Amino acid sequence: MKTYTPKEELLKTLLGEDIGYFPRTVPLFTPVVDMMKQTDAYFPAANYEGEPMARLALAAHTLSRWNCTMIPWASTVEMEAMGCRVINKEDDIAGYPQFKERAFSDAYDVTFPKDILTRGSFPAVFEATKIVRGEIDSKYNGEIPIVSMCQGPFTIASYIIGVNEMFKHMIKDKKRAEKVLDVVADLLILYCNRMLESGGDVINLADPAAEGLTPKQFEDLVIPVYRKITAAIETPRMTHICGRTGKIAHLLPESGFHAFSFDYPGVEVATLKDAIGGRMGIIGSVPTVTHFLEGSRQDVIDMSISMIEQGVDFLSPSCGLPQYTPLQNVTAMAEAIEEWNRKKGVTFETS
Amino acid sequence: MKVSEILDRMAQIVVEFDEDSIDGVCNEALEAGIDPNEAILNGLARGMNRVGELYESQEYGIPEVLLCADVLNRGMDILKPHIKGAGDKVSARVVIGTVEGDIHCIGKNIVGLMLEVGGFQVTDLGEDVSPEQFIEEIEKQGCDILALSTMMTTTLSSMKNIIDKVAHQFPETRFLVGGASVTPETSERFGASGYAENATEAVKTARRLAGIAG
Numbered sequence: 001m002k003t004y005t006p007k008e009e010l011l012k013t014l015l016g017e018d019i020g021y022f023p024r025t026v027p028l029f030t031p032v033v034d035m036m037k038q039t040d041a042y043f044p045a046a047n048y049e050g051e052p053m054a055r056l057a058l059a060a061h062t063l064s065r066w067n068c069t070m071i072p073w074a075s076t077v078e079m080e081a082m083g084c085r086v087i088n089k090e091d092d093i094a095g096y097p098q099f100k101e102r103a104f105s106d107a108y109d110v111t112f113p114k115d116i117l118t119r120g121s122f123p124a125v126f127e128a129t130k131i132v133r134g135e136i137d138s139k140y141n142g143e144i145p146i147v148s149m150c151q152g153p154f155t156i157a158s159y160i161i162g163v164n165e166m167f168k169h170m171i172k173d174k175k176r177a178e179k180v181l182d183v184v185a186d187l188l189i190l191y192c193n194r195m196l197e198s199g200g201d202v203i204n205l206a207d208p209a210a211e212g213l214t215p216k217q218f219e220d221l222v223i224p225v226y227r228k229i230t231a232a233i234e235t236p237r238m239t240h241i242c243g244r245t246g247k248i249a250h251l252l253p254e255s256g257f258h259a260f261s262f263d264y265p266g267v268e269v270a271t272l273k274d275a276i277g278g279r280m281g282i283i284g285s286v287p288t289v290t291h292f293l294e295g296s297r298q299d300v301i302d303m304s305i306s307m308i309e310q311g312v313d314f315l316s317p318s319c320g321l322p323q324y325t326p327l328q329n330v331t332a333m334a335e336a337i338e339e340w341n342r343k344k345g346v347t348f349e350t351s
Numbered sequence: 352m353k354v355s356e357i358l359d360r361m362a363q364i365v366v367e368f369d370e371d372s373i374d375g376v377c378n379e380a381l382e383a384g385i386d387p388n389e390a391i392l393n394g395l396a397r398g399m400n401r402v403g404e405l406y407e408s409q410e411y412g413i414p415e416v417l418l419c420a421d422v423l424n425r426g427m428d429i430l431k432p433h434i435k436g437a438g439d440k441v442s443a444r445v446v447i448g449t450v451e452g453d454i455h456c457i458g459k460n461i462v463g464l465m466l467e468v469g470g471f472q473v474t475d476l477g478e479d480v481s482p483e484q485f486i487e488e489i490e491k492q493g494c495d496i497l498a499l500s501t502m503m504t505t506t507l508s509s510m511k512n513i514i515d516k517v518a519h520q521f522p523e524t525r526f527l528v529g530g531a532s533v534t535p536e537t538s539e540r541f542g543a544s545g546y547a548e549n550a551t552e553a554v555k556t557a558r559r560l561a562g563i564a565g
Contacts, residue, residue, distance in 0.1 A: 096505050098479065099454050163457070170414045212413035212457075243531065247409045288504045289532055294540065322504045 003348050005143035006067035007201060013313055014202060014236035014258045014281055021346040022308055024337050026066035027147045027204060027283060028240060028261055028316040030073040033094050034327035035059040043095055044088035047074045050127025057132050061144050063327065065334035069132060070147040070204065071195075072125045073320065078151050078187065079103070079159040081120035082112060094323035103160045107169065107176035110160060110183045117194055126198040133199025148200030150192055152207020152239070153184040153225045160184070163209070170217045181225045189232040196235055203237040204261065205229070208319075211243035211266075218248045223255055230256025238283060242266065242319050249275035259283050263318045269310040281313040286333060293322040297332040304336030354385055358394040361426070365398025366405070368418035370425065377429040387430040388470075395426045396468040399461075403551050413457055420461055427468070443561035444472045446488050447498040448480035449530075450509040455502035458530065458550070462498065465550040466557055471496075482516035489521055496560050498553070499543075501530040511541045518542065525560045529553060 001020055004012065009023035036042045039059050041052035053071065060069035076097040080086040083103030089095050104110050116122070129146060136144045157180040158166040169177040192203050210222055230237055239252070240261035249272055252260050259281030262272060272282050286292065286303045295303075304315050315333055341348075361376045363369075380390040402419045405411035411419075447463045449456055456478045467473045474492065476484055485497060497517055501510050510533070514526050525544040528537075529552075538546035545560050547553035 094508075095452060098452055100479075163455075164417055167412075167414045167417050167457075170412075171418060214409070214412040214415070217412060217414065244409060289507065289537060290534055293504070293507070294536060319504060322507055324508060 001346055003346065005141075007143055007145040010068065010145045010147075010202065010314075011236055014238065016258070016281070021341050021344060022337055023314055024334070024341075024348075025068040025145060025314065026064075026316050026333060026337075027068050027070065027145075027202070027238065027314055028320075029057075029060040029064070029066055029068065029070040029147070030320040031056045031059060031323075032321055032325045032327060032330060033323050034330075035063050036093060038063060042093035044090065044092075044097065047072065047088070047097055048121045048124050050124045050131060053124055053128035054131035054135070057128060057146075058135055061136075061140070064330045066330075067334070068145050068147060070149050071128050071132065071200070072121070072149060074121070075151055075155070075206070075208075077121050077125065078156045078184075078191065081116060081122050082110075082156070082160050082187070084159055086120075099159055102162045104180075105161070107157075107161050107165075107173075107180040110157075110180045112183065112187055116187060117190060122191065122194075126194060129195055129198035129200055145201040146199055147202055147204045148192065148195035149204045149206065150188055150195070152205050152210060152241075153181050153188060153229065154213070154222050155207050155209040156184045156187075157181050158209045166209075167212065170213065170221060174221065177221055181221065182228075185225045185228045188229050192229070192233050196233070200235075202235050203233055204240060205237065205257070206240040206242075206261075208240075208242040210241050210248075211245060213248070215247050215251065219251050223251055226255035226257065238281070240283075240319075246271045246275070252276055253279040259313065261285070261314075261316055264307075266318075269307065269312060273311060277311075282311070283314040283316050284312055285316065285318040287318045288321055288325070292317055292325045292329050295329065297326075297328045297335075300329050300332035301336045301339070304333050305340060308336070308340050352379070352383070354383060357383055357385065358390065358397070361390065361394030362398035362401065365395055365419055365422050365426070366401050368415060368422050370418075370422050373422045373425050374429060377426050381430070381433055387433040390430050391427065391468055395423050395430075396465065399423050399465060399468070400551055403461075403549055407549065416461065417457065420464060423464065423468075443495040443557070443563070444474075444493055445496045445498055445527075445557065446474050446476060446485065446492075446494045448476035448485065448500070449478040450499055450501045450506055450513055451479055451481045452509045453501045453503055453506040454478040455500070455530070458502070459498075459500035461550045462500070462529065462547070462553045465554050466498070469554045469558070471557060471561075480513075482513045485513060485517055486520055489517065489524070494521070494524060496525045496527050496544075496557055498527040498529075498557070500528070501532055504532040507532055507537065514541050514543060527553065527556055527560060
């Protein structure tokens with residue numbers, strides 16, 4: 001059986017090609033404390049400085065065996081660059097940056113300067129991506145893909161003008177909602193393309209706040225923005241939305257994303273297969289809390305195999321890993337994929 | 352108009368987030384001599400419970416829930432000043448907040464609102480609340496039930512930290528937990544007294560923790 005490099009597995013499978021076996025790439029990675037200790041790269045520095053960010057990102061491949069990495073991980077990158085107040089606790093090695101205050105009090109004021117990509121932790125993201133790209137090219141023959149992660153337009157919009165305000169605009173003042181979503185879309189186009197130029201291979205756009213919308217609100221106001229963003233990105237791209245997405249899933253094939261990363265048990269594989277099967281890839285979904293954090297290594301393996309049997313196109317955690325997830329539970333996902341492919345008689349020339 | 356018709360309309364106005372009609376129906380209820388507590392429970396709260404059902408079935412999203420909550424709050428502003436004495440106030444005191452590191456508040460706000468509507472004395476400390484802030488409030492005002500919310504998996508450890516520290520100092524405190532990343536197993540592992548998946552369940556569980564029937 002012909003086998004591919006992990007990067008080829010990711011790209012081909014995202015674009016709908018059947019590679020003949022289960023891809024070894026796990027395209028949603030966030031670091032855990034065990035990795036921070038082994039790479040001497042801790043928060044908050046690893047969320048703001050290129051070098052520790054790169055060291056931790058490489059742990060996705062070297063320590064978790066996920067044959068993939070993802071940069072960055074904090075959900076505050078874009079909102080902070082747009083002017084939201086974000087704080088970090090210097091003595092908390094595992095604490096993500098925390099949103100404190102919105103940037104704009106009115107949607108019509110939302111804008112960004114020409115030098116936006118020099119703001120906040122954007123430069124660190126680009127630097128880390130370049131470093132990781134260099135390491136992968138020199139040490140791993142370029143075979144490990146880099147997933148460039150961003151937050152989605154609805155989520156960013158919610159934080160920069162206020163979560164309650166944005167949600168209410170979706171009913172009471174759609175023009176304001178459209179305005180801020182449009183500006184954020186322009187930002188994301190610039191940001192995503194710069195990450196790709198820095199060495200990213202694909203885009204993963206996570207829009208958790210969108211789960212709070214009805215299908216009509218999602219279709220009318222968010223899908224058009226997704227289309228605008230995806231039309232301006234040439235590489236394969238996936239989207240992740242947490243929670244109960246069963247009722248909006250059927251709208252996603254219109255979004256321009258190639259695959260949907262879901263959050264089990266918020267939605268079942270079977271529901272997604274009915275809604276989008278054949279038109280988009282399905283990525284997921286071993287629960288982060290009940291399995292990765294609170295479960296055993298075997299729990300992760302069993303759920304991973306179950307997901308593969310149900311027909312997902314890639315495995316991933318259901319969302320960002322809790323920071324204190326034991327490393328053995330992280331590698332368990334890689335073990336499950338290896339076990340599955342081994343039973344199918346697949347042997348790899350390189351790993 | 353009969354009492355039941357007024358209360359039905361009040362509930363419907365909440366469900367329809369009809370901010371133009373809430374003042375009128377609440378004043379009508381008062382003029383009709385309806386006990387304000389009854390109006391809150393069987394008018395406003397009944398409507399909000401229906402909103403909760405619509406949200407669970409995903410016919411309503413968060414935009415609708417927020418607007419309904421605004422209408423309910425407006426109704427409470429009109430009716431509460433007319434409550435005489437303790438009314439149906441529950442003696443149990445609830446302190447509620449989103450845990451340190453997390454700023455999600457919508458679900459927590461609805462739970463706080465429904466607990467208040469349900470007769471509990473509620474102090475909402477807001478979001479990103481540290482163990483020390485909870486402890487300070489409990490020292491000042493006392494607390495029977497500490498209700499904690501977190502949406503994110505990355506702040507679950509904060510919830511545990513708060514429970515440990517508060518329990519150490521105030522071992523009689525009962526802990527009620529919830530939020531998108533919280534499971535019944537998490538609740539048990541953290542030593543919480545109760546878990547609730549939504550606002551309606553939160554009120555039921557709080558009543559159980561407070562030893563109140565029904």
